[in-house]
Amino acid sequence: MFETAYREQERLVARLVSAGDRVRGWKIGATSGAVRARLKTSEPFYAVLLQSNFLPGEAVVPGAGWAEVLVECEIAFVLERHLEGPGVTPRAVRERVAEVRPAFDVIGLVHGGPPEGAADVIRSNGSCAGVVLGATGLPVSQCDPAEVEVVLRGEGCVMARGAGAEVMGDPCAAVAWLANRLAQSHQRILAGQVVLSGSMAAATAVASDALEADFGRLGRVTLRVE
Numbered sequence: 001m002f003e004t005a006y007r008e009q010e011r012l013v014a015r016l017v018s019a020g021d022r023v024r025g026w027k028i029g030a031t032s033g034a035v036r037a038r039l040k041t042s043e044p045f046y047a048v049l050l051q052s053n054f055l056p057g058e059a060v061v062p063g064a065g066w067a068e069v070l071v072e073c074e075i076a077f078v079l080e081r082h083l084e085g086p087g088v089t090p091r092a093v094r095e096r097v098a099e100v101r102p103a104f105d106v107i108g109l110v111h112g113g114p115p116e117g118a119a120d121v122i123r124s125n126g127s128c129a130g131v132v133l134g135a136t137g138l139p140v141s142q143c144d145p146a147e148v149e150v151v152l153r154g155e156g157c158v159m160a161r162g163a164g165a166e167v168m169g170d171p172c173a174a175v176a177w178l179a180n181r182l183a184q185s186h187q188r189i190l191a192g193q194v195v196l197s198g199s200m201a202a203a204t205a206v207a208s209d210a211l212e213a214d215f216g217r218l219g220r221v222t223l224r225v226e
Contacts, residue, residue: 001043005122006185012125013048024194025049026182027074027105027126028174030118031167031198041118044168046178047126049194055106055130059223066108066129069225071206072199073150073213075164075171076103076133081191083175085183090172093179099137100145100171102215104223105196106130107203131196134219145171148218150200154211162201171197 017023030036030044039045055061061069080098108129121127145164152160168174174197179189189195210224 027196084188085180101137102134
């Protein structure tokens with residue numbers, strides 16, 4: 001599914017890497033049934049995370065360059081060992097992960113309103129405007145990703161709530177899906193790479209404000225959109 005869009009994504013990433021960027025990992029989208037229905041797809045999709053996508057803590061995202069900025073609260077997996085499909089299970093994911101961290105996935109939309117379908121997002125390499133990782137993480141032996149809950153605050157109120165279980169029932173299952181899907185194009189997740197496992201709550205549109213996502217004992221992440 002979407003092989004043409006993925007080839008376009010590969011060409012885009014290749015151009016960026018040849019210009020000096022480098023691959024840091026992967027992100028998974030459409031991990032909930034509601035999002036898949038809206039994007040007209042029966043399965044999730046993936047995109048490539050580049051070094052230039054990663055923002056420092058207390059990051060400032062310039063909103064002026066986008067028609068709309070959305071924020072997703074996600075659990076990031078940092079791989080300790082390579083993960084290669086097919087046949088990867090959630091248990092295999094847990095065995096190869098160094099730690100999980102709280103994260104923001106910032107999505108920048110060039111045109112107002114949602115994309116027409118998943119192929120549009122794939123071609124644009126996930127519409128990624130930035131990634132903010134928490135400063136510290138926990139091993140999965142101390143933190144079950146499916147049980148993590150998050151509260152997103154901004155604009156003086158709670159903007160969203162979510163849970164790891166909203167990500168395909170278990171974020172580890174999403175990472176397993178990615179490894180198995182990448183195997184179809186002879187790719188794998190490398191040790192040291194970061195995987196954003198999917199949004200724990202609905203993507204939240206933001207204007208100009210400071211945002212904080214509280215993931216409980218997993219930690220917090222903050223950013224400002226200006």
